[in-house]
Amino acid sequence: MSKQRILILATTASMIEQFNIHNIKILQSLGAEVHVGTNFKNPGTITKDISKQLISKLNSMNVTYHQIDFMRGIGTHRANKKALQQVCNVIKENNITGIHAHSPLGGIIARRAGHKMNVKVIYTAHGLQFFKGGPLRDWFIFFPIEWFYAHWTDALITINQDDYSVSRVLPVKHRYYIPGVGIDLQRVSNISESRRRKLREDVRKKFNVKDDDFFIISVGELSKRKNHATVIKAIHELNDPHIKYVIAGIGNLKDELVSLIHKYHLEKQVSLLGYVRNLDGLYFASDLNIFISKREGLGLGGLDGIAHKTYIIGNGRTGMKDYIRVPETGLLMDNPSNVKNLVKLISSVRETTPRIYSISYIKKFGSCNVDECMKKIYMKEFDLG
Incomplete structure (x- = not known):
């Protein structure tokens, strides 16, 4: 042949x-x-x-x-x-x-x-x-x-x-x-607890995140589809200086997002990190991963977060519902553009501080x-x- x-x-x-x-x-x-x-x-x-x-x-x-x-x-x-x-x-x-x-x-x-x-x-x-x-x-x-x-x-x-x-x-x-x-589940599971704690401490220190701050991350291209603007609007509505938010990604919506951050005077709370190749530290340092793309086949940034045991808010009208178990590993939105609903969900997560204990079910991914x-x-x- x-x-x-x-x-x-x-x-x-x-x-x-x-x-x-x-x-x-x-x-x-x-x-x-x-x-x-x-x-x-x-x-x-x-x-x-x-x-x-x-x-x-x-x-x-x-x-x-x-x-x-x-x-x-x-x-x-x-x-x-x-x-x-x-x-x-x-x-x-x-x-x-x-x-x-x-x-x-x-x-x-x-x-x-x-x-x-x-x-x-x-x-x-x-x-x-x-x-x-x-x-x-x-x-x-x-x-x-x-x-x-x-x-x-x-x-x-x-x-x-x-x-x-x-x-x-x-x-x-x-x-x-x-x-x-x-996704490389084996590599993530091999990271020791002491290494996870060290990465968490180092990243939070790098971004000046205090112990009583609530640290939110999003991973994904700066585009309308990834819907980062809705998260920025929700943080504005929450009006809490102890909430810190970073976005890892590049894209042509950068200037628009920067303008939105300036409009709401969130320069001390919201940061655009650009492209980040190794996300381990960000996942371990964060208290919540928000991944509310308007359209997503599966959403690698959400699944990868769960592999790191990072709690998530995702879009229930995408493939994310294949791997987000409510409420054990995250919460799902019906409308990812609903700012008021996102405000409620962020508040709920912050008040209950849920922890992910078992992720064995994502082995098939x-x-x-x-x-x-x-x-x-x-x-x-x-x-x-």
């Missing part, structure tokens, strides 16, 4: 760096030659320096990488046409035999290219654009698009239970559910289980192993 050449395709380098290194290793372990196509120049939620480091890492892994000039969001007709041609060229010049695509635009262009070049396509939906309880507008716009491209989808992978249920009405050849993209699921999918769909 000739060697399989698999192209992993995503609109941003951050999706490769954060979600696909394990997939690359699995494909290589099964004997495939791996190629990566993404936008390294505009890398998404990671910095350009980390994007350069990713290129070095791919080189060291013997992975061939290709710059694809994807735009973020839905792109433009001209830009999408250019990206499609680039992907087709990669397929033709490298004899690509299969594609594993990520992100909505990456999934569409991959399926167009796969259909045109007669190449098999697996598409991982990191949260369908339409979802149960979501805006009707999204169903009217995005469901017909996904239904159309489902005809050119050899396998659809969903990472939460709601999306898997919805996928049953899409005419894809095969559909799978896997519990997320995999760990890398070991998810990697095994992906290995079986790759073996079946790409005829590997």
